[in-house]
Each structure stands twice: as C-alpha cells, then as structure tokens.
Amino acid sequence: MAITVHLDVMLTRRKMRSKELAEIIDITTANLSILKSGKAKAIRFSTLEAICKALECQPADILEYLEDPLSSNSASQ
Numbered sequence: 001m002a003i004t005v006h007l008d009v010m011l012t013r014r015k016m017r018s019k020e021l022a023e024i025i026d027i028t029t030a031n032l033s034i035l036k037s038g039k040a041k042a043i044r045f046s047t048l049e050a051i052c053k054a055l056e057c058q059p060a061d062i063l064e065y066l067e068d069p070l071s072s073n074s075a076s077q
Contacts, residue, residue, distance in 0.1 A: 010057055
C-alpha cells in the first residue's frame, strides 16, 4: 500500500500505550490496532483529528505517502 502509518512511532514518542489512546479517542483497541498495522482501508477525519489532538501532532506525523514501486511498473507497461 502506498500509505504508511506511523502511529506506533508517535505513541512511542509520546510514551503512550495503544489502550490509553483508544480510551482517549473513544474507539476500540481492535480498531486502533487495525489503524496501527496499516490494514485499515479508510480513516474518518474525526478519528484522525482526535488522534492528532491526543498525541499533539499533525496528520503528516502519522501518515506518509510512499509510491508503490510495483504499481508504477505496471502503469508503464
């Protein structure tokens, strides 16, 4: 996937556990785990906003776009 999630990095920097963040932003730990693993297909802006507020960060601190080398090869063929 071209979007990489760095939520675990921000949690470490803020010395916060996933369970604590889940409680603060009012989502289940299972849903937070899906976000952390990068398996989520979407994220609501309200959830992203709550994460950024709780971790005192910007969306770019959590999400990064990296071009998928496989998709660029298949597009040129």
